[in-house]
Amino acid sequence: MKRIGVDVGGTNTDAVLLDRQRVLHAVKTPTTADVTSGIVRALAALLAESRVGPRGIDAVMIGTTHFTNAVVQRQGLAPVAAVRIALPAAATLEPFVDWPPDLAQIVRGRTFMLRGGHEVDGRPIAPFDRAGMRGVAREIRAAGLRAVAVTAAFSPLNPTCEDEAVRILAEECPDVAVTPSHRIGRIGLLARENVALLNASLIDLARRTTRAFAQALEASGIQSPLYLTQNDGTVARADVAEAVPVYSFASGPTNSMRGAAFLSGLRDAIVVDVGGTTSDIGSLRHGFPREANNVVHVGGVRTLFRMPDLLSFGLGGGTLVDPGDPSRIGPRSVGYRLLERARVFGGPDLTCTDVAVAAGLVDLGDRSRVASLPAAFVAAALRGMHAMLEDGVDRLKADPAEVPLVAVGGACFLLPSRMSGISKVVHVPHQAVANAVGAAIAQVSGEVDQVFQDLTRDGAIAEGRRLAEERAVQAGADPATLDTVEVEDLPIAYLPGNSLRVRVRVVGDAARVLAAG
C-alpha cells in the first residue's frame, strides 16, 4: 500500500511517499499563496523522482496549519450566528463572553438565546422553543449570515435540541453551514460553545482549502481518497474533516511527533522538534502524542480541545546568543532569515547554529567565520542550550522511568547526546520531513465522551467502546485494525443511577479501499 503524506506549512510544503513501512522518497518545496500549485509541484516532483505512477497511490494524507494560523492572525474568519438553547439556565454569560475582544469583534455575527436543552439526567430543562428557533433561522437568513453554531445544554448527553435546530435551519436557510456543538465538544457549555463558534467561523475556509487540496490531487492524476490529519495524530476523510476544521488545529506538531515515532520505531518516547525559532517537546504514549490535561487556549479562546500536551520554548537554530555572555540565550531568533543573518552564512548575528558549527556538531555554511569564538565561550553556550532542553524534557516527562528521546527538526543537532532521565537520544533519517511522514502514517479514530446511567462500569465502558468503534469506522477506519488507545471513567458526584462519564478513543488504519460517499 503506497501512501503520500503532505505537510503544508507556512514556509515549506513537504511530501513523502511511503510503501508500507518504508519511506521511498521525500521532497521539500516552497509553499505557494494559492496552496494548490505548491502541492501540485511537490506531488509532481515526488512521483517523477520515485518513478511511481499516480494510479499507484492508495491514499493521500494532508496536514496543514492553515486553520490555526487563520485564528491566530485573525484572517479568513467568517462571522457566525451563535444560537444557545438552554434558557432559563445558562442565561447570564452570553456567547463570546470570554473571547479576546478583537477576535469576538470579527466572529460575532448575532447571538440568540432560546428555551430548551436538557438536564444531566436527560429531562428537558424547558420544552424546546421551536417557534422561536424558526424565527431565529429567518433572522439569520435576513442578516445574510452563512455560518451558525448551535449549543444546547448537556447536548453531549442528549443532542435532540441541537438536531432539531439543525433541521429547522436547513428548512429556513439551506445555504448556511451549521456546527452543532455535540459533534465537537465535551461537557462544559461555554468551552464547547467556543469550539463550535470557532469551527463555524472556519468552515468556509476549510471548504476552500479542502477543495484546493482535492484539485491538486486531480491535477496530479491521483485518484485515491484524500484525508486530512487531526490534532490527535489520526486522519479523517476530507469530506468529513472539512466540517470540523478545529480538529486540525494542532496537526503540525502532532504529525512531527508521530513521524518521529514511525521513523524511530518507538511507541513510548519523548520527541523533541528543534526548529528555527522554538523547540516543541511532546510525549508519545502507545505511538500517539499525550493529550493536554485541561483547558487549551487557541488564539486566546478557552477551549477543551483534544490537543497534544506540548511544551514550546524559544530555542532553535536561529535563536540569538549574546556574544558578551554565553549564558544569555534567546528568546529572540532570526527566524526564517537564518541564511542571511547567521555568521556561518555571512551574516552579523551570533546564533545557536553558529555555536553548534563552532563546536563541530554540524557542518553548515563557512566554519572559518566562527573559528575566532573562544572554546570556553562555545562550551558555556552549549551547556546553556543543553540545560534548557534538559529542563524542558524533565518538565514534560510523565514517567520516572528512563525513556528514549527522538530528535527531529532542522536544528536537532543542538540536543546533547546524553540527558538525565533519557535512556538514549535517537537520530533518524528523514528527520527534516518528519511532519509529512507523520501525515502519511496517520490513522483514523473515533471518540466517545458521554455519561452512562444504570449500567455497570464494565457495561458502560463496553457501550462506550462500541460507539467509538462505530464512529471510527464511519470516519474511514478499517474495522479489522481497530485498537482502543484510551479509556477513562468518571463517576459523577451527586447524580443518581450510578452515573458514569466514559471517554473512549479507538483508532485503526485507514481502509485501503473507500467508497467516495
Place this chain on the structure above:
Amino acid sequence: MPTLRPMAEADFDALALGAWILGTGGGGDPYHSLLEIQKLHREGHRVSLMDPLDLGDDQLVAVVGQMGAPLVIQERMTDAGVMAETIRMMERHLGRRFEAIAIWEIGGNNAFQPFLAAALLGLPVVDADAMGRAFPQADMTTFAICDLPSYPWTMVDVRRNSLIFTEAEDWSWMERLTRKACTVLGSVAATCKAPRTGREIKTCTILHTASKAMRIGRLVQDARARHADPIAVLIEAEHGLLIFRGKVRDVYRRTTEGYLRGSATIEGTEAWRESALTLDFQNEFTVGRQDGAVRVTVPDLICVLDTESGEAIGTETLRYGQRVTVVALPAPPLLVSAKGLRHVGPRAFGYDLDFRSIFERAER
C-alpha cells in the same frame, strides 16, 4: 460605623485562584462565577467586603451557597439573580430584611455566590465563612459544630421553582432533605441557609477567609509574574507544609451515596523518588498515606496543585500523568477542637482514625 472595603475587578481574579486552592480538590472551579461577577462589575454593580467584627450582635445575616454537582454547574453555570432570589424569599418568610451576606463555603465556586447576590441586592459581603475550606455536607460546618439551628432554608432554581425547608431535626437531616430536592431540580440549586445573627457570625464562623483566599491568590499571581515558585511562596506565607511532589500514576473514582469517592496515587519525584502517596477523597481530599502510613487527614487542608503554575486541581479533573505538588495548610482551630473533629475529623468521613495534625507530626 463599619469599614467597608470595595472589591476591585482584580480582587475577584485573586479570589478565584485562592478559593480554588482552599477547595482542597472539591467545591467546583470558580471560573464561571468569576466571569459573571466581572460582568456585573463592568455593568456598574459594586460589592464591598465587611469585617465581621463590625457586625452588630443583632444584625441579620444571610448565608448563601450553590448546591449541586460541579459537572452540572459547568453546563448550567451560575445565576446571580437566582441566588439573590433565595435571599428575598427568606426575607419574605422571616418578615425581616438582611443587612449583610456571609459566605457558606470559601473553597471553590461557592466563594463567589455571596458576591453575586450582593452585587444585585446592594448588601455588603461579610468576610467569614462556615468551613474555612470546602466540605461535602451541611453538617460539616462551623454552624453545626456550634449547634446552631439548621433551619429554615430556602432553595430556588432557574425556573423559579422555590422550596422552603422550615424545620429539620438536625444538620444531617437538613443535608439529606435538601440534597434530594436539589437532585430533582437538576442537581444544581441556589440556597439560602439558616439566617444568622451578627453575634453568631462573630463567634461561630471562620473569620476573614475571603481576605485569606485573596491573599493566597495574589501570592500565586505575584510569584508567577516574578517567575518564582508559586508553591514555595504559598507554603512560606501560609505556614503550610510540602507533603509530596510527583506524578499522578492512578486515579480511581466511584460514586457512592451521592458523592465522588475514590483515591489517587502519586508517584514521587525528586526527594520523594521511590515513594508513593495515596490520597483518598470524598469530593474533597480526606486522607493521605505515604507508602501505607497515614501522613495527613481532614480537617487539615490537603491541596493538590499543578507543580508548574500552582493552580489547584480538582478531584474530578485529576488525571494520569499530571505533575502535581501536594501541600498541607493548617485547619482553623474551631475545626480541630474536640467538638469540631466530631463533625469534620476522619471519623466523620468513615475512617477508623484519630486526627493528628500533620503540623504536630512534623514538629516531632
